[in-house]
Amino acid sequence: MPSPSPSPTPSPEIHIQEYPVSDPAAGPYALTTGPDGALWYTLVHAGRIGRLVPGQEPVDHPLPGPDRGPTTITPGPDGALWFTATTGHRIGRITTTGEVTEFAPPTPGSGPFGITAGPDGALWFTETAADRIGRITPDGEITEFPLPVTGGFPSAITAGADGGLWFTLNQAGAVGRIGTDGTVVLHPLPTPDAGPVGIAAGPDGALWCVEIAAGQLARITPDGAVEEFPLPDRAARPHGLTVDTSGTVWFTEWGTARIGRRTPDGTLTTYDLPTPGSEPHGITVGPDGALWTALETGSLARIAPVGAGPTPG
Template identity: 70%
Template sequence: MRYAYGLEKPLSSVTIEEFPVAEPGAGPYALVTGPDGALWFTLVHQSGIGRLVPGAMPTVHRLEPDRGPTMITSGPDGALWFTEYRADRIGRITTDGVVTEFPLATPGCGPYGIAAGPDGALWFTATATDRIGRITTDGRVTEFPLPTTGAFPSAIVAGGDGGMWFTLNQANAVGRVGLDGAVTLHPVPTAAAAPVGITAAPDGALWFVEIGAGQLGRIRPGGEVEEFPLPDRTARPHAVTTDRTGAPWFTEWGANRVGTVTGDGTVVVHDLPTPGSEPHGITCGPDGALWVALESGALARVVPGHT
């Protein structure tokens, strides 16, 4: 099946460079292009937020110990917002490094995914309490319960239909929450697929990765799901984004690779240069390349090539 974005020329190879941004063990985990044109990334083990302008030296802003910053997004207020998984807080950092933290009401709620919504607020997942949260830029929090328990809501993204879409890692489903808090769940066809990362595509569909099944999924706003098996079903895909053409790109955490799905539905994967680098987050950078957070302590820049 061919998708709206297509690839006018077949993908033949990629160029991959790695840029050290932290000492080994610091744990670069997720990253996003900030409003200042820099890459911002979380250091989940070192408890910090990093900033990298391609071609320059990285800067790291240290948080209090054991915060566990995980996912990060650009906010509607010109700042970066992130989840503190171990501290049960939502964090905000300005582009000049000023940090504000907002405690959440429920201890042990485990905030993980976060994304800006169309309503000018940030939306996040609470993995341990089966809730989707909403926080305004001045720190007011509202929570919406899910119609299931033990679901482990994970990544979240704004869809093109005005709702927020999220993965339910342990409930084997993709969900949608409207701005009024109404929740709809769509089961994933493959059992124990354990969806994690999710991203919105320009054609209105959403792509997600199935870490348990070694597949990519594509869901339309009406709930129809298509699945794309990876060449290595044990690859543990973790995160997904789209490039400037709308094509999905994903990380294979367990196989040390990045991959894409071409316009005709073909899955293509590429090895990363450093063995055991543990790729997690992926985003389209300010330079149009794909950037990947490597838990080994670096960011990788991936530039597609075509025949």
């Protein structure tokens, strides 16, 4: 395991350590916990998928072709990891042993970005350049559903507790829901040009998203009611988020190299990452119960309450 960078505790509650997993040019972008108890992450600029077991050395897996630009990654229903290759216009599947298969959506140049496992045993993904939502079965059959908006730039996507798939429309300032039957409903955000990116489901059935252009969090109920929460630094450029089992929202501030936390009682706290300008993107609960975030400058950062458990060596 690479040695962690020096990491002063940024608060009495939270301890953060950074673990280098690539050179700074490779660009760790998004990450998830796999079925094998490892962290899996995309290296957007290097065109590779990485795997890290906390406490061990990272391993990289190359993709079949150049210029793939892997972005988001999620566990699939088949025991593999599924990812989007945005610049390569592919959906990828990687087994826990590193075997990669790729699938091309029917629409050329569609720019797939977000991906998540749906309640129907398929994977659902966004097509940023095609104004579509895609569905792919584990055997590679793809169906596309057009959206009722042009140039909306559908971005992140997540499964909701209501049985639908919820996604952000970064350029349309809206959050959308698509049912497994393909029915689409859009919910505009109150703030114009908010630029929503990451989205995640909470344990209470509501959805949360970050508004990168407005510097806010937003909570959306299944019936489409939206409430927005401004961040202390409106220029923080919030990018990714996850919601833990307690209902606490954790999010990354790409523009300020911070991690933010909003508890269910509304308390909002931010924490500086050890390395200035580290560009945090995706964030997830790791296999060790801590929060992990991907830093585009070449590391993964572990965020955990002090005393919550040992830090991997």
